[in-house]
Amino acid sequence: MTSDETRLNPRKAPRQGRSRATCAAILEAAARILETEGGHGLTTNHVAALAGVSVGSLYQYFPGKQAILAELIRRMRQEMLADFEQAALEARGRDLAFAIDALTAASLRHHLRRPALAQALEREEPELQLDDEIHALKARMRELIIDVLRDRNVAEPERTGMDVMALARGMSEAAIQAGQRDFDDLQRRLGRAIRGYLGLAVPSLVGEPRQEG
Amino acid sequence: MTSDETRLNPRKAPRQGRSRATCAAILEAAARILETEGGHGLTTNHVAALAGVSVGSLYQYFPGKQAILAELIRRMRQEMLADFEQAALEARGRDLAFAIDALTAASLRHHLRRPALAQALEREEPELQLDDEIHALKARMRELIIDVLRDRNVAEPERTGMDVMALARGMSEAAIQAGQRDFDDLQRRLGRAIRGYLGLAVPSLVGEPRQEG
DNA sequence: TAGAAACGCGAGCAATTGTTCGCATTATTG
DNA sequence: CAATAATGCGAACAATTGCTCGCGTTTCTA
Structure with a gap:
């Protein structure tokens, strides 16, 4: 079984400046979606789009939307x-x-x-x-x-x-x-x-x- | 656009005893799911299965899961x-x-x-x-x-x-x-x-x- | 400056969820 | 007991959402 760690923790830490920005953008986008649409609007594609990054990048740092929420x-x-x-x-x-x-x-x-x-x-x-x-x-x-x-x-x-x-x-x-x-x-x-x-x-x-x- | 009425109100009223039972079973199943799994577990198929009715029957009385929740x-x-x-x-x-x-x-x-x-x-x-x-x-x-x-x-x-x-x-x-x-x-x-x-x-x-x- | 590592991309497949439709069954009606 | 209406069914299709993977780009490192 997959542990909470696996599901809820960031997948890997950003090492360069741009990736830190990516992470920040993802979290900020998720926050904005929660503010404007509530939990139902919080989908990975939606978050990535609003953050201006691709889903691929999102999944590089977060194993799923639960992890974003947890963070x-x-x-x-x-x-x-x-x-x-x-x-x-x-x-x-x-x-x-x-x-x-x-x-x-x-x-x-x-x-x-x-x-x-x-x-x-x-x-x-x-x-x-x-x-x-x-x-x-x-x-x-x-x-x-x-x-x-x-x-x-x-x-x-x-x-x-x-x-x-x-x-x-x-x-x-x-x-x-x-x-x-x-x-x-x-x-x-x-x-x-x-x-x-x-x-x-x-x-x-x-x-x-x-x-x- | 679809009005709130359309989205949130029961689709048609049950007229016979068995259909009233169906509706009741659907609502009770939805309630139990909310109790045990929270809002995320509330899917139409899941509700229908737990209620012991088919999805078709569910949609005969409710236009969607929001309507069940609203009820x-x-x-x-x-x-x-x-x-x-x-x-x-x-x-x-x-x-x-x-x-x-x-x-x-x-x-x-x-x-x-x-x-x-x-x-x-x-x-x-x-x-x-x-x-x-x-x-x-x-x-x-x-x-x-x-x-x-x-x-x-x-x-x-x-x-x-x-x-x-x-x-x-x-x-x-x-x-x-x-x-x-x-x-x-x-x-x-x-x-x-x-x-x-x-x-x-x-x-x-x-x-x-x-x-x- | 070359090789390595980190990063970003997004098409596209997988999985889940939502919904419809034609047909079978059961009740009501006259 | 027809005829008709109400109900129930669930496979199948549609839409949404979750997620991966190969490849191109940027940054770091020595």
């Missing part, structure tokens, strides 16, 4: 993890509220860079048999969040971290899908949701009922 | 809306906390019935050019939530409703993906998140910091 996801996850590590670092020694702001800012920067691409990759991710490396990246991300919470005395950091990540992701996706792009507004709402979940004080959205039925 | 989504949304309408009805005259419980319970019942199917359909939905009917179902659902909030004096019910739906969806999806199936536990967590977002009192998860680094 895009890998990079996305790497970038995301780096952003979060940076945020966690900035928040060292600061309180929970500060850490939440730093992390939500990192998350939003990530989602707002190429909104449609981020959405598409997250949608395709579960369809893929995940690479060990991608698994590891996601695990480190989770650990990072959990540590931030644990260091600040949050109860049940594992489950809390999972819930907080999940609700933030849900809100970000929906907002971006709806075309919202106002960073500060989004961050306020994410912050409210997370603080609220944790039981921190949050200004109420509920007014006094005027009258009853 | 599954339509039914899912109809069911969901019905559940929510029922919950909103039960909550008539009751306070916000009660309404939240009723609605989250409805949502969870929906997600827990066939977890993998619900996930798969929600993932496939955005790839499809949505039917007007499906759009309408989603709009009614949104209106229902907004009305529940507005009736209880929640500020900015449109945006609040959107955020609350989004965070609940994010949490449900993640939890179910992680294999969690404990209804009461999930409802508690969803309730906490929603109440917290709204600024209602929620027990804190944050302990007093013991000491500083």
Whole structure:
């Protein structure tokens, strides 16, 4: 049987400048297709055509379209993890509220860079048999969040971290899908949701009922 | 050009009992494939084979696989809306906390019935050019939530409703993906998140910091 | 500068998937 | 029980997509 390695990893590394450009063009074309047509438009011929290279060249570096997708996801996850590590670092020694702001800012920067691409990759991710490396990246991300919470005395950091990540992701996706792009507004709402979940004080959205039925 | 109607609607309605059974078998087979293999396994031949009918029969009732998917989504949304309408009805005259419980319970019942199917359909939905009917179902659902909030004096019910739906969806999806199936536990967590977002009192998860680094 | 290695090409074959059509079978109708 | 309509069938054709391979070109290397 063919292992994940064989199916999902680049076939060979480009050694010269032009081949690096070819690889880059292929990945960029795949990204653009995901943005504009979704996963169904992602065919090897289509990618190659949009990249301005031949299919032959494509197959020289990627064993198939899954490998292209895997590479895009890998990079996305790497970038995301780096952003979060940076945020966690900035928040060292600061309180929970500060850490939440730093992390939500990192998350939003990530989602707002190429909104449609981020959405598409997250949608395709579960369809893929995940690479060990991608698994590891996601695990480190989770650990990072959990540590931030644990260091600040949050109860049940594992489950809390999972819930907080999940609700933030849900809100970000929906907002971006709806075309919202106002960073500060989004961050306020994410912050409210997370603080609220944790039981921190949050200004109420509920007014006094005027009258009853 | 072929309209959405042509592409997404059933081709003709079954009139006899056996053809109704055929249609049902096709839809059920498609559902099972989505559950076990995801959207990529959903091919017309595959569906027909698993349903125990011939492709010819399949095409007699559905113009293509998109139509099958659209029908599954339509039914899912109809069911969901019905559940929510029922919950909103039960909550008539009751306070916000009660309404939240009723609605989250409805949502969870929906997600827990066939977890993998619900996930798969929600993932496939955005790839499809949505039917007007499906759009309408989603709009009614949104209106229902907004009305529940507005009736209880929640500020900015449109945006609040959107955020609350989004965070609940994010949490449900993640939890179910992680294999969690404990209804009461999930409802508690969803309730906490929603109440917290709204600024209602929620027990804190944050302990007093013991000491500083 | 010659030989080797890396790279790029795209026609074309292989494999998969989508769809139709004529005919057999079963139900309905009058 | 005809006549007619509804249903079911699946081989076969069409379209799409995946992928290879031989050959020409560019870059590197010694």
